[in-house]
Each structure stands twice: as C-alpha cells, then as structure tokens.
Amino acid sequence: MSSDKQSSGFYKEHQKIYPRQTRGLFTTLRKTSVWGLLGLFYLLPWLKWNDQQLVLFDLPARKFYLFGMTFWPQDFFYLAVILILLALLLFFVTALAGRVWCGYACPQTVWSEVFIWIERWVEGDRPQQIKLDNAPWDRVKIGKKAIKHALWLFFSLWTGFTFVGFFVPVEALWFELSSGIMGGWALFWILFYGLATYGNAGFLREQICLYMCPYARFQSAMFDNDTLIVSYDEARGEPRGARKRGVEKPADKGECVDCTLCVQVCPTGIDIRKGLQYECIGCAACIDACDSIMDKMGYPRGLVRYTTEHALHGGKTQILRGRTFIYAGLLLAITGALVYSVMQRVPLEMDIIRDRNALFRDTGDGNIENVFTLKIMNMDEREHHYTISVAGIDGIRLQGAEKVHLGSGRVAEVPVKVVVNPDKMSSRSQEVMFHIEAQDDPAVAQTQKARFLGPN
Template identity: 90%
Template sequence: MSEHSTNSSSSKNQNSGFYKQHQKIYPRQTKGVFTTLRKFSVWGLLGLFYLLPWLKWNDQQLVLFDLPARKFHLFGMTFWPQDFFYLAVILILAALLLFFVTALAGRVWCGYACPQTVWSEVFIWIEQWVEGDRPQQVKLDNAPWDRVKIGKKAIKHVLWLFFSLWTGFTFVGFFVPVETLWFELSSGIIGGWALFWVLFYGLATYGNAGFLREQICLYMCPYARFQSAMFDKDTLIISYDEARGEPRGSRKRGAEKPTDKGDCVDCTLCVQVCPTGIDIRNGLQYECIGCAACIDACDSIMDKMGYPRGLVRYTTEHALQGGKTHILRGRTFIYAGLLLAISSALLYSVMQRVPLELDIIRDRNALFRDTGDGNIENIYTLKIMNMDEREHQYSVSIAGIEGIRLQGVDNLHVGSGKVAEVPIKVIANPDNMTNRSQEVMFHIEAKDDPSVAQTQKARFLGPNK
C-alpha cells in the first residue's frame, strides 16, 4: 500500500470519530405569527427578569432571596428556612406543569420560555443587527480580517458583554438588595464575593448564549433526552406533511404545479431559519425545540407559490395519519388533576400560614416538683420564633387542667426573625388531675395582632393516683 493511500486512510479514520466537529449555525431572519409570539414571549420574560428586583412592596424588595439573613421575600410575604417545604412543593408543581404542557404541546417550553432560548434569541438579534442576516454573516466570517470585519466583531462582542454583565448584575440582585448592590458597584466598594458572582453569571451568559447556543440543547439539556417518554400520538408537534410535500422539487414562482411533484419546492428555508440547524422534513427529531420558525418560513414560501399553508405545521401523529386528535385523554387528566390539587393545597397553606412557630421542650431532669403548698410544678422551655417582618410582644396561656397557671412569662418580646428561649413554670393542683400524665395546651398570641397565634400540646406529669 502506498504512503498516499495510508495517509488518506488515516485521515479518514480521524475524521470519522465519535464526535462531530461543531459547525456554526447562522439562523436566517423570518417573519410570521409564531415569530411574533416568540418575540413577545422573549420581551415579556426578560422584562420580568430585569424589572422584578427593582420593584418594592411596603419598602421591601418585591423578590429577594436574602441568603445571609436566611429569609426570602416574595410578593409581600417573608419565608424562612422552616418554610423550605414550600420550595419543594413549588418544584414538584413546576415539574408537573412541564409534563402537562409537554403532553399537550410538545417542546413549546423550549421554543418560547426556556432561559437558554430566550437569551440566545437576544444574542442572535444583536448579531443580526450588527453583522446582517444569514448571507452577510457567512460572507463576513469567510472574509479576511480587515478593518470592517474587526470593527463589526468588536461591536458585537462589546454589546454581548454589556448585556451579559447586566444580566449577571440583575441575577445577583435577586440575592443581594439590588439598590445596595448598585450603590456599591457604582461607588467601587463592591465586595469580592458579590463581584465574583456578577462576573461569573455574566460570563456564563456570554458563553452559553453567544457561543454554545444550540449545543446546550443538543448535548447538555436532559429534557431533550426524555421528552419522548411524555409524547404520544396526540401530542402537538411540528411536522412536515410528507404525503403532501413529496416528491419535492424546485420550480418557478407562478408556474403551474408539476403533476409529478409535491408542494415542497426544496428551498431549504426551513433549515436556514432553524436555530438548531435540523431539517424538519426528516421527521421528529430530539434536536427540535419547537420554536416554529420553520412554520413561518414555509408558510411564506407557500404564499409566494400560491399553495395552501400548512405544509409544515403544528399537528399530531394521529392527524397526519388522517385520524382525530384527542386533547382530553388519560395522562392530561392525571396531570391536570395533580396540578389542581397540589396548587390548591399550596395556596391554602400559604394563605393560612402564621408567621410564628412555637416549640415546647419539657425539662427531663425531674418529672415534677412539690411546691410545698399542695401544688406541683413542671418546668418547660418555650422556643418562640417570630417569622414576621415586625417585632411582637406575646402573651402565653395554658389550659387542660382546672386551675393550672404559668409563672415566668411576663413581657415576652421577640424581634423580627429572632428566636427566644423562655423557661417557664407550670403549676397545678394534683387533685384536679385525672391521670398521672395529662395533656395540656399552650397558647401564644401576639398582643398587637391576635391573628398571629399558635397552640401546641404538651404533657404535664404528676404523682401516681
């Protein structure tokens, strides 16, 4: 075998490795109903993200996850680490909602609301504004490095970096009071950790949305891998109508449709507008994020050719096969029922939530003590946590045994977010007890707000009967 053949074989083996070399995707601009919906979604979600940290409720930041203070402010309510189960319930609801939406409409979340898609869209818009549409970008990238190319690339990356750093600053503003963060940043006195996280999330945005883009969806996002488990023949997906479109072939606009060809003119516009670079005509693929850019592109070509729209459309496998789509089916009823039940329980729990916790710890060193006047006493420690935004003064009462009373509970003052441990004596006449161990009820109530109250059970011990 010649040296040339050996080198050619070696080169071929090297090029046919396990990993495909990445090729940059240049999505073409398009117009249409779904493109407009996607723009509204992007601007709406970004507006919420960048605006929320600056909104206030009763002089408190509307959304603030104050980790150093271990409290979370959400829409006028304050939550503490003891309320962590609310976060678990919210995560369960988010997962169920994703399953429900996927079963109904496929990967509509990926195409319209996923953070990776939203920020990538903005970066693509900036790139198209500076460098032009797809043909201009390809031409610019293939051109030699001159003053024009360097200038355009520099402007693009400066805009990307500015937008990324502002994103990092806003993200940190959900965890550090944003006005304080802005003052420290503008004054040059920002702390090291705050600056680190601003730069970290800013550069992460710059890398993910500017360079990785579709690679996050193709190789890193697990949702693309298990979405098929939530699909069925009634799930709404973006599909190419092969029966109508094939055999495909080019033709002149306005010319009579060839009898030996389908409606697809093989313009490849559906491929050029795809942000992940797939050909929707090859069938359902896990790379498809459901953005519907190919639908708008194909509809525009159908309009120009005078053909009916919908060659590429949102449809279901049943509909493509000539059957009837069943929106209401077993899995949608299950998801909807679980969502309704859990969200209702969560809403009720939040509405009934009392910003006060009471734990009662009984002194185990002695079962009881004779006071010398015919009564006995038990000693307890009350752990009172004020989870309200304001301080309170509390009153404590006890019931369960006739004549039972408390000592050592005068002027129970607890500041906001503070925990007070108060030792108290409970005195009762053993003649009024029906059992050696009897249940008593402690009741604590804020003097300035009777709705802030808690009742807890405890055991009062006495002599054998």
C-alpha cells in the same frame, strides 16, 4: 482522522449555525415571550412593595421577600411544593404541546435569541454573516466583531448584575458598583453569571440543548400520539423538487419546493423533513418559513405545522385524555392547597422542649410541676409583645415568663413551669395546650400541644 471521528458517531466537530431571520405568527409569539420574560427579569429587582424590594432572597439575613410577604428558612416547605408544581406543569404542557417550554420560555432560548438579534443587527442576516466569517481579517471584520462582542459583554454583565440583585438589595448593589466599593463576593458572582451568559448564549447556544440539557433526552417519555409537535406532512410534500413560482404544481411532485428555508431558520440546524428529532425545540420557526413559501407558491399553508401523529396519519386527535386530566387535577389540587396554606400562614413559630432531667417535680404544697422551654420565633416584619398561656387541665397555671417581647426575626427561648394539682389529672400523662398571642394583633397566634406528666 477527522472523518474517522465523525463517522464513529461519538464525536462530531461543531459547525456554527447561522439561523436566518423569519417572520410570522410563531416568530411574533416567540419575540413577545422573550420581551415579556426579559422584562420581568430585569424589572423585578427594582420594583418595591411597602418600601421593600418586591423580590429579594436575602441569604445573609435568611429572609425571602416575595410580593409583600416575608418567608424564612422554616418556610422551605413551600419551595419544595413550588418545585413539584413546576415539574407537573412542565409534564402537563409537554403532554399537550411538546417542547413549547424550550422554544418560547427556556432561559437558554431567551438569552440566545437576544444574542442572535444583536449579531444580526451588527453583522446582518445569515448570508452576510457567512460571508463575513469567510472573509479575511480586515478593518471591517475586526470592527464588526469587536462591536458585537462588546455589546454581548455589556448585556451579559448587566444580566449578571441583575441576577445578583435578586440576592443583594439592588439599590445598595448599584451604589457599591457606581462608587467602586463593591465587595469581592458580589463582584465574583456578577462576573461569573455574566460570563456564563456570554458563553452559553454567545457561543454554545444549541449545544446546551443538544448535549447538556436532560430534558431533550427524556421528553419522549412524555410524548404520545396526541401530543402537538412540529411536523412535516410527508404525504403532501413528497416527492420534493424545485420549480418556478406561479407555475402549476407538477403532477409528479409534492408541494415541497426543496427551498431548505426550514433548515436555514432552525436554531438547532435540523431538517424537520426528516421527522421528529430530539434536537427540535418546538420554536416553530420552520412553520413560519414554510408558510411564507407556500403563500408565494399559491399552495395551502400547513406543509410544516403543529399537529399530532394521529392527525398526521388521518386519525382523530384527543387533546383531553387520561394523562392530561391527571396532570390538571394534580396541578389544581396542589395549587389550591398551596394558596390556602400561604393565606393561612401565621408569621409566628413556637416549639416546645421538655426538661428531660425530671419527669415532674413536687412543689411541696401538694401540686406538681413540669418544666418546658418554649422556643419562639417572630417571623413578622414588625416587633410584637406576646402573651403566653396554658390550658387543658382544671386549675392549670403557668409560672415564669407569661409575656415576651420579640423584634422582627428574633428568636427567644423562654423557660416556663406548669403547675397542676394531681387530683385534677385523669391519667398519668395528659395533653395540655400552650397558646401564644400577639397583644397588638390577635391573628398572630400559635397553639401547640405538649404532654404533662404526673405520678402513677
């Protein structure tokens, strides 16, 4: 029954992968990336800016603190732009260098690397792990497995705590945890994210990349013959065959000694010598492993290397090409617009709502009035006293609240009457401008258009 399932192609029984430890340039780059990204993740919630957590998505208060700036739900436009930028950046990097995101920066890769390091530290490298798993359950095996899973769980729960610390002030969260008074929802999300990390990085690992991640499926649409990919030079390596070290390469053999180290170090368990496969995450561990063997055999490095299809078949690689220029241009344009918009952003929102019960009213003294409601929101971290004015028609004046005080994050609905002499109007419908300005900071101001309606 098992063989029938495997031969059908619809189901393959999972076999644990034991990636061998390797050393080299790309391994060092990957470790540096992992440590850098983990450092950002675990340190950011504890950093402050003007006594405020540097990065905090305070959902109950509907405030989002990012590097000294405060954003509100009204600013979700920026989130949409950032998501577009990230998508374009992924397309740009993929067109240039394949799946380097997967191999060096994807959260699944980053946390899986840490779990693999812990596993190696407790159980040893690949041969020791295989031997331990095949050994009968005794005190040594139970002890090592217990230590490994205890470390995995501790690291996972701390990861869950840190994740929640981006949404709940982390110092208050730590106080609640250490005091044993943590609320149910905070505890739930710590456990949920912690156990998800434990399962994904400890057990599923490459299965997330192979079966659950959509990027592995549509990456080929972003590749072309000039995309850098991890490749095996078949012309140099074939026909492969074992030989002794220090012996001149046999005339009937290629440079591949069939040591299978490139397979043993692969975190997804593929054989790069079979060509480009969607399971390859571009981590380049096989390059470091193969280069180490080439050094020992006295052969040139690069039997497995980062290259392009064009270069692999003797052609010329064009790194700068149409699609890379388009992606780069869009990235620069959208990033510039986003930075400019954020720098010019005013922490004040004003909406104007017309009274629909009457188009206009006669005041009895020859003038007419329109009634509006100004919905004002203070999106600053400070309270402000605002002054309201209106312009656009000669002699126009405001009746009602000309000044309003708002605390941080507060919203006020201010009804106002706008009075105009109809003889001063050039048409039945005329544009007027409402202006609101903070008395203590003239830069905090907004101007909005409205229509003033009069008689025929």
